[in-house]
Amino acid sequence: MQLVATIGIWIWGLLVLLGFCLSLWIIIPAPIFSLLPLSVGTPEISPGLLIFNSIILILGWIGWRSNISQSPRLFILALCISGLAVVLSASPLIQFPAARKQAQRAIEASLGRDYLGEIAPEIVAKMRSQPLIIGDIWGEIFIPQVRIDRRIPFVNRDGVPLYLNIYRPLQIGKYPAIVSIYGGAWQRGSPDSDDTFNRYIAAQGYTVWAISYRHAPAYQFPAQIEDVKCALTFIQNHATENETDLDRVAFIGRSAGAQLAMLAAYEHSPFPVRALVNYYGPVNLTAGYDDVPTPDPIESRVTLQAFLGGTPTEFPDRYYQASPINTVKPGLPASLLIYGGKDHIIQSKYGKYLDRSLRAHGNRAVFIEIPWADHAFDAVFSGVSNQLALYYTERFLAWALLKH
Template sequence: MKVRMLSIASNWLVGSLLSIGLFVSMWICLPAPIFSLLPLSVGAPEISPVLVIFNAGVLLLCWLLFWLRDYRQPRLVIFSLCVSGLAVVLSAAPLLQFSAAQQQAQSAIESSLGRDYLRDLPPALIAKMRSQPLVMGDIWSQIPIPEVRLDRDLLFANPDGVKLTMNIYRPLQVGKYPAIVSIYGGAWQRGSPDSDDTFNRYIAAQGYVVWAIDYRHAPTYQFPTQLEDVRSALTFIKKHADENETDLDRVALIGRSAGAQLAMLAAYQDPPFPIRAVVDYYGPVNLTAGYEQVPTPDPIESRATLRAFLGGTPQDLPTLYRQASPLTAVKPALPPSLLIYGGKDHIVASKYGKYLAAQLRSQGNQAVFIEIPWADHAFDAVFSGLSNQLALYYTERFLAWALLAQ
C-alpha cells in the first residue's frame, strides 16, 4: 500500500512539473491572445535559460523515476520523455538564436556608424559598459545597478490643473554630463516617470543625467496633448540645465512603445534645442497602418487604443493620424536613430521599425535597426533578461557614440 501511494505521489509530482515546464515554455513561441496573458508571452523568452535548466531537470527526473520504478509502463515513459523533451527544445529556442541575432545587431550598428565607431571613447568609459551582449550569471544574480543621486516628483508644468512631474537621475560625482530624456510607454493611457526606474538608474551611473518625464494620458487628453507635454518638459530642461549638471549640447531622447512615438516626434519636429540622438524601443511609427492592419492576435485592442489616443478613426481624422506618425516626420538632417524591435511583437510589428529605418536612410540619416527574433513587446520589462541584455549592450554603445565620442 505504501509503495502504491508513493507511486501515485511521484506520478503526480512528475506530471505537475511536466505541465508547468511545458505551459510556461510554450509562450516563448506563442503570442499572447489577450492582455492578461501578455506577461507570460513577454517573460518566458527572457528567462529561457532558467527554463532550459528546469525542463532538463524534469526530463532527467522522468527518466530516472520511470526507469528505476515503472519501466513496466513504456507508453507512460515515452509520453513523459516526449513532453519534457519538447519543453527543453522550446525553452532553448532563444539561446539557439542568440548568436545569429547578436551578429546581425553588430553588423547593423557597424554598417551605420562605422566599424570603429567607439574609437574616440576613453577606455575608462568603455570599461564601464557591459563587456558582452549576454552574461548568463546576470539572469540569476541580476544586472548590478550602482547608486545614483535621485530627485523625484519635480513639477515642470501644471496644464489644466494636472501636475506633470519628472525624476532626475544623476551620477554620484558632481559634474556636468550629457543627458538622456526618458519617456515611458503604456498605450498613452498609463505610466509615470517611475516606470523605467531600473534602466534610468543604470544608465545614469554610466555618466548621464537622466530626465524621466511625464505627460497627460488618453482618453481624457488626446493627441497632440502628449507631444505638447513632452515639449514643455524639454523647455523646462533647457531652462534648468545648468543647475542640474546637464550639457544641453549633448542630449538624447529614449522612449518605449507609446513613449518612443513621442520621443521620435519630439526629436524629428523642431525641438526646443538640438537633439543629438533618439532611441526607439518598439515604438509605433505609422498609426494609420496600425489601425488598418490589426495584428492577430491583438492583445491590447489596437483600434480602441488608437481611437482613445486620437479621438477617432483614420477615416475621421486622416491628418491627425499622419501628424502622429513618426514616419511622416522623416526628412534630411535628423538626429541618428537606434530602433530596437521584437520579432515576436504582435502589438507593434518589427516590420514598421525596419521600414522607418529604411526611410530615414533614404533621406541621408543614420539609422540602426535591430530585431530580436524571440522578443515580444515590452521585453525590457525583464531588465536582466535575454533580450534586454542584448538591447542594453547596443543602446549604451550607441548613446556613448552619439553623446560622448563626437
Template sequence: MTGSIANGLYLFLWCRIITASTSTIEQVMKTVGTWIFGVLLLIGLGLSVWIILPAPIFSLLPFSVGAPEISPGLTIFNALLLILSWLRFGIRSVRRSRLAIVTLCISSLALGLSAQPLIQFAPTQQQAQSAIESNLGRDYLTKIAPESLAKMRSQPLIIADLWRGITSDPVRIDRQIPFANPDGVPLALNIYRPLKVGKYPAIVSIYGGAWQRGSPDSDENFNRYIAAQGYVVWAISYRHAPTYRFPTQNADVRSALTYIQNHAAENETDLDRVAAIGRSAGSQLAMLAAYQNPPFPIRAVVDYYGPVNLTTGYENVPTPDPIESRATLRTFLGGTPQQFPELYRQASPINAVKPALPASLLIYGGKDRIVEAKYGKYLATQLRSQGNRAIFIEIPWADHAFDAVFPGISNQLALYYTERFLAWALAL
C-alpha cells in the same frame, strides 16, 4: 508454552502490519511522486509554449513577455526533467511503457521550446553587431572614452545576471519636480544623476503605456543604470488619454524639453549632448520630439518597439491583437483615420522623416503583436533613404515590453547595444 505461542503470534501480526504499512506508504509516496513529477512536466511545457506563442489577450501578455526572458532558466529546468525521466523509467521501460514515452516526449518538447532563444542568440547578436557597424563604422568604439567603455556591460549576455540581476552604482535621484501645470494638471519629472557632481550628457526618458498610463517612476531600473554610466536622466511625464488626446501629449513633451533647457546648468546637464529614449507609446513621442525641431538639438533617439505609422497600424491590426489596437488608437486620437486623417498623419513618426535627423537606434521584438517589427524596419529604411543613420535590431523571440524583465535575455542584448550607441552618439 501457551504464552510463548501467543507472543510469537503477536510478534508475527505486528511484522505483517508493519510490512503492509511500509508497502502502502511506499506506494503512496510513489503515486505522490508521479503526480508531482507530472505537474512539474506540465509547468515546464506550459511556460515554454509561451516562448513561441503570442498572447491572444492582454491578461496573458505577462506569460508571452516573460517566458522568453527567463528561457535559460527554463532550459535548465526542462533539461533536468528530461534527465530524471530517463533515470525514472530506464531504457527498457521506455520501450514498453506508454507513460514513459509520453513523459519523455513532453520533457523533450519543453526543452526544445525553451532552448530556442539561446539557439537564436548568437546569430541575432551577430546581426545586431553587423547593423551597428554598417551604420556607425567598424571603429565606432574608438570614439568612446576608455573609462566609459570600461563601465559598460562586457558581453551581450551574462547568464549569471539572469539570477543575480543587473547591478549598478548608486545614483542621486530627485523625484516629482514640477515642470508644467497645463489646464490645472500638474506635470512632474524625475532626475537621475551620478553620485559625483559634474557636467554630463543627458537622456530624456519617456515611458509607454498606450498613452493612457505610466509615470516618471516607470523604467526605474534602466534610468538608474544609465545614470550610473555617466548621464543625467530626465524622466518626464505627460497627460493621458482618454481625458487628453493627441497632440496634448506632444505639447507636454515639448514643455518638458523647454524646462530641461532652462534648468540644464543647475542640474549638471550638457545641452549639447542630449538623446531621447522611449518605449512603445513613449517612443512615438520621443521620435516626434526629436524629429520635429525640438527647443534644443537632440543628437540621438532610441526607439524600443514604438508605433511608426498609426494609420497603417489602425488599418492592419496584428493577429492576435492583445490590446485591441483600434480601440487604443481611437482613445488616443479621438476617432478613426477616416474621421481624423490629418491627426493620424501628424502623430505618425514616419511622416516626420527628412534629411539631417539625429541618429536612431530602433529595437523591436520579432514576436511582438502590439507593434510589429516590420514597422521599425520600414522606418529604418526610410530614415536611411534620407541620408540619416538608422540602426534596426530585431530580437526574434522577444515580445512587446521585453525590457520589463530587466535582467532578461532580450534586455541584456538591447542594453548592450543601447549603451554603446548612446556613448557613440553623445561623445565629445
C-alpha cells in the same frame, strides 16, 4: 513502495506539464492583455526554464530506465513532451548568436567598425562586457548608486500638474543629457516607470530627465506632444543648474513613449538632438489601425481611437501628424531602433519601414530585431532580450554623446 513510486510518477508528470505549458509562451503571443506578462516574461527567463525542464527530463529518463512505470506508453509520451519543453526553452539561447551577429552588423554598418574608437577606455570599461551574462538573469544587473530628484513640477495644464525625475551620477559635474519618455498606450505610466534603466544609464555618466505627459482618453493628441515640448523647454531653462550639457542630448522612449520621442527628436525639440533610441515604438498609426496584428492583445483600434479621438477616416490629419514616419527628412539625429520579432502590439515590420526610410533620406539608423522578444521585453531588466538591447544601447549612446 509501489504507491510511493506511483505518487512520484504523478508529481513528475505534473512538473512535465508545468514546464511544457510555461515554455509554450516562449513562442505563443498573448491573445489577451491579462496574459501578456507570460508572453513577455517567459522568453526572458528561458535559461532558468531550460534548467528546470532538463532536470525533469533527466529524472524521467532515469525513471524509464528503472522501469518504475506501469504505463510505458504514457511515460514515453510524457518524456517526449518534456523533451519538447527543453527544445522550446532553449530556443532563445539557440537564436541568440545569430541575433547578436545581426545587431553587430547593423551597428557597424551605420556607425563604422571602429565606432567606439573615440570613446575613453574607462567609459567602455563601465559598460556591459558581454551581450548576455547568464548569471545576471538570477543575480541581476549591478546598478551603482546615483542621485535622484523626483516629482519636480514642470507645468500645470488644464489643472493637471506634470512632473519629471532627474537622475545624475554621484559625482558633481556636467553631463550629456538623456530625455526618457515612458510608454503605456498613452494611457498610463509615470516618470518612475523606467526607473531601473534610468538609474543604470545615469550611472554611466549621463543626466537623465524622465518626463511625463497627460494621458488619453481624457486628453487626446496633440496634448501629449505639447506636454513633451513643455518638458523640453523646462529642461532648456534649467539645464545649467542640473548639470546638463545641452550640446549633447539623446531621447529615448518605449512603445507610446517612443512615438512621442521620435516626434520630439525629429520635429519638435527646442535644442539640437544628437541621437534617438526607439524601443518598439509605433511608426505609422494609420497603418497600425488598418492592419491590426493577430492576436491583438491591447485592442489596437480601441487604443488608437482613445489616443486620437476616432478613426483615420474621421481624423486623417491627426493620424498623419502623430505618425513619426511622416516626419522623416534629411538631417535627423542618429536612430537606434529595437523591436521584438514576437511583438503583436507593435510589429517589428514597422521598425524596418522606419529604418529604410531614415537611411533613404541619408540619416544614420540602426535596426535591431530580437526574434524571440515580445513587446515590453525590457520590463525584465536582467532578461535575455534586455541584456542584448542594453549592450548596444549603451554603446550607441556613448558613440553619440561621449566621444572625445
